[in-house]
Amino acid sequence: MLKAGGNAFDAICAAMLTAPLCEPMLTSLGGGGFMLAKSLGNAPTLYDFFVDVPPSRSKKKDFYPIDVDFGTTTQTFHIGRASIAIPGVLKGIYEIHKERGSLPLSQIVQPAIDLAREGLYLSKMQAHFVTLLEPILRSTKESEALFTDSSGKLIDHTHLFVNKEYAEFLENFAKEGDAFFYSGEVAKSIENLCKDRGGDLRAVDLESYKVIKRKPISFNFLDSTIITNPPPSAGGILISFALKLLEGKELQSFGSLAHLSKLIESMVVSAEFREQEINEHLHKVGLESLLDKQTLIDGYLQAYRNRVNLWGNTTHISVLDSSGNAASATTTNGEGSGVIVPKSGIMLNNMLGEEDLNPHGFFGWPSGVRLPSMMAPTMLLKGDSVEMVLGSAGSNRIRSAIVQSILNFNYFQKSIQASCSASRIHYERGDVFIEPGFEAAVVEAIKARYPITEFESHSLFFGGVNAVSGNLEGGCDPRRGGSVVVVKR
Incomplete structure (x- = not known):
């Protein structure tokens, strides 16, 4: 086209x-x-x-x-x-x-x-x-x-x-x-x-x-503005919340204990935030304003700091054209x-x-409402220009895949391709799931805190992020057979 x-x-x-x-x-x-x-x-x-x-x-x-x-x-x-x-x-x-x-x-x-x-x-x-x-x-x-x-x-x-x-x-x-x-x-x-x-x-x-x-959620992270899916989708607000927890934290190098420990605890506290503040209220007007309630956020930030101190079938398409039109x-x-x-x-x-x-049980939603979702097409902007367009497949793993890809690109300064394909972790219901590619000592430190499931290879379980950068380069996720096409005309 x-x-x-x-x-x-x-x-x-x-x-x-x-x-x-x-x-x-x-x-x-x-x-x-x-x-x-x-x-x-x-x-x-x-x-x-x-x-x-x-x-x-x-x-x-x-x-x-x-x-x-x-x-x-x-x-x-x-x-x-x-x-x-x-x-x-x-x-x-x-x-x-x-x-x-x-x-x-x-x-x-x-x-x-x-x-x-x-x-x-x-x-x-x-x-x-x-x-x-x-x-x-x-x-x-x-x-x-x-x-x-x-x-x-x-x-x-x-x-x-x-x-x-x-x-x-x-x-x-x-x-x-x-x-x-x-x-x-x-x-x-x-x-x-x-x-x-x-x-x-x-x-x-x-x-x-x-x-x-809908008007997307918009918030600042490092030197970028991030826009993403608003309620009743839960994915966007949880991505925003997790990045608020991580902003300003010293993550050191990719794959370090500082990086993974803080990332896991952001997932744990985000899960608590979802259970306590989000699930029952997804269809309330203005739910995204929770992110502006500093007293509430400060409470979760303190819980996050306390936890950190304890450490010793979906598809996504991203398109950016030369006129600056972006679609995710x-x-x-x-x-x-x-x-x-x-x-x-x-x-x-x-x-x-x-x-x-269906966190309330099957057939628990009121008739006629828009079903909530974890899907969260997302963009990073610098001024009016698009810096990154991304999204992911992967059900409950969507939000963790997007958060990690944004950190890879924006914090660790990885290429757009490496941002999509780098090893990932995910926290769910008390367990940590982890792909290969992290140092054994770091994995052992995680095992001391959480039950862990180690995957033998990169897996579609961890989602499938496909992204485009503002300089018209693409990144595809091999976990789900992603691909990149650059069109010159």
Whole structure:
């Protein structure tokens, strides 16, 4: 799109339409997402097209658990018709293109149409995701038909993955716009999949869905201004809080005990902050103002200092163009519900079955609300110029991946690529998870304070940060098969 004369927003819309083909286990038009947009001379805007909680509540729910094995740890997700929330990705793409794109919609959809019709080979990383999610892919005959060959074997990197129904769907979308999906026959077919079959999604839910434009959270860190996703997403406010804890602290060198001990304790105190101040209040207007309450922050800073003293399926796209337009988009389908929209090649999400997004328990959110998320497309600004555009996949690990990448770039002065690929840690529910690449003595010091899970290699468990720097260099995360393209025209 950039080579054709389009802008960053054209490129990111085309990428979001193509991603469900290249990364079918990570994202879908049947999911949700966010995009942070910035143009020179204009204030940034956050497009919230994440999923809504359906108003209906079926008594008998098609809802059941599956375990995903990451190799060193496992995580349980729930799928089925009752796991489907109201999707927003397609409407988000349509509105972003309408407001900010420069090329016709028919041109934006064409690369995805060509790939869907002609087929493509998945990367080995994406083929691995197919294997991980096999129980979901085989949970319905429609999903199994899409993701297996004629012999019933799951597709892998040696199979040509073709999705002709997706190509036809996009052709109709280009002609009719978002109404093709959110009203009419497609919406009715989605209701037929769910109503009286254990699901809650209805045609009227799709027709009433709205993209919400929000003012991003903005705060200073070192010599940069950071802007990120505001509530009801929890990710942005937790990233902001963690960086406030770390600002002004001496971290010494990357991977040192000073660095990792302070980083871990910032994660511990952030988890306490989330539990005590955030989870119950995500839909309250002005929640981000908590970050301006110095007495509250000082209390957590003291808890942080006390702790430090004790030491002895989601995808992200970042685009920056030569005119200064910057776009940072994170989309997800969860792990997918297993339910395919008829004649579309689109799997619907399982957001109501992700424990990370449902801290009060499943089906605990009020009907009709925007589901909270950990996704946090983020930018670092210096004045009006963009210094870094980034975001990550990885569920609860999104916030720790973004915080560490910002520290790598802004504090440790690593290159944009090294900032994305450097070894990471993560704290969750009393345990520390750690990748290889840190000194043995530092790891032993961490073991003296926390139960630890050591990974044998860098893992997709720790997210997947993709970023662009202000000098038009890119950084991709090998954990999830990220890639960088620089277009010269």
